[in-house]
Amino acid sequence: MARQPAKTLWYDRPRYVYLEFCVEDSTDVKVVIEDQRLVFSCKNADGVEFYNEINLYARVNSKDSREKRSDRSITCFMRKWKEKVAWPRITKENIKPAWLSVDFDNWRDWEGDEEVERAMVEQYAEMLERVTDKGPPPAMDDLDDD
Template identity: 45%
Template sequence: MPYNLFQSAEKKKLTSRRDMHPATAKWYDRRDSVFIEFCVADSKDVKVSFDKTKFGFSCLGGTDNVKYENEIDLFEAIDENESKHKRTDRSVLCYLRKAQPGKSWLRLTKEKPKPSWLSVDFNNWKDWEDDSDEEMGNFDQFSDMMNNMGGEDDIPDLDDESADSDDEIP
């Protein structure tokens, strides 16, 4: 009889696992950190766990209170004490502080095959390895440069030009 109780407990555990869905996520790499954004609107009961080589996320999301759960074996180690997360109405953004700053992560996961729920956030991606601090342009300097390029005084006035010679062809 204890065997059947164990089976029903295992069955219950499997059933509850089936109710869980992985949340869609995007990630990007920076010099001293990695960011992961879980795209879950109206998230509640958000739980994030940081471990040196693992990362866990779970929450209830949407109006239907769908259960989301993600667990990631990380590509490299993180500083779990300096890692944080922030919940917004549309997503949960996680900041993972790298244990070895300045080392590029080729991928987020330890395993090479990428999970189907994970993608690269190309809108925030930056090839920081190729940039040195001296070469990195400052937006203020860019604005100053654009302001110093000359204004409308340098543009010739074309309104007074005579009709184009092509206009006279019958």
Template identity: 40%
Template sequence: MQPAAAKWYDRRDSVYVEFCVEDSKNVQVTFDKSKMDFSCITGTDNIKHQNVVELFGEIDPKESKHRRTDRSVLCCLRKAEAGKSWPRLTKDKAKCNWLSVDFNNWKDWEDDSDEDLSSFDKFSEVCIYLYLAELISTPRFSGDLIVLCLLQMMNSMGGDDLPDLDGAEEEHDSADSDDEKMPDLE
């Protein structure tokens, strides 16, 4: 058994940990107040992974969640004490070779006065992005379908200045200024 590679980042109410395992099966995630236990088997190599993490701070196990995709398992650890920054994921200061900071999602939230979404809305949003990334990489889905799905989701989230999807097909048939004939080159 070996640890799975993981990335993490901190938010005001939660800490997110993404275990980078493709085609995982038998995924088990257990949350305790000060510990997290992750295990799975990778589908391609049938390698058993297990990560037992003694956490820097305490979490609320009942409010912590995880979601599996084809490429990773994303865990949302709800902090027991919201608003307290975690300088690292683990209790121990020793460097773990399987763990890195997710700089693409890292945000210095201590300077923000308020956040526009609750942490679980953000978790759902992250899961939607992961799902869309999987759709984009699947050849059977066209880009137009994905854009329409995105617009519909944004409309349902309360986007006021987004185009209405009703009649989107009619707009596509109409000519616009970009359809004019280009002048010949001299």
């Protein structure tokens, strides 16, 4: 029986790139994460062999990258060598294999997050400036202890 590529989803974060190989009830899972390449292989419950090899868009820290197997998939999280640099794609080549898709459920446009946060801080500071000083609190020495 010939091996085939597993359906794969990916998404980008400031520190990590995530890949999810969608194979239910996987066995014989092998994941090799190198600095610029990932090799994945396994079998499903029916004995079908899956194999994916991806030359990565940019370098990752292979020593700080991991994979996690569940009943439905195998997820790899690879630590980017250059953090906070967005990856426009997962593959080094500017091609999109039929088995590879963006995971839109987990995708977030995080590049503008810092600018949005900075704008919110500036807006809060302006609001604080507009609050007028109401003077010192009233003296409470005329209250009885009773």
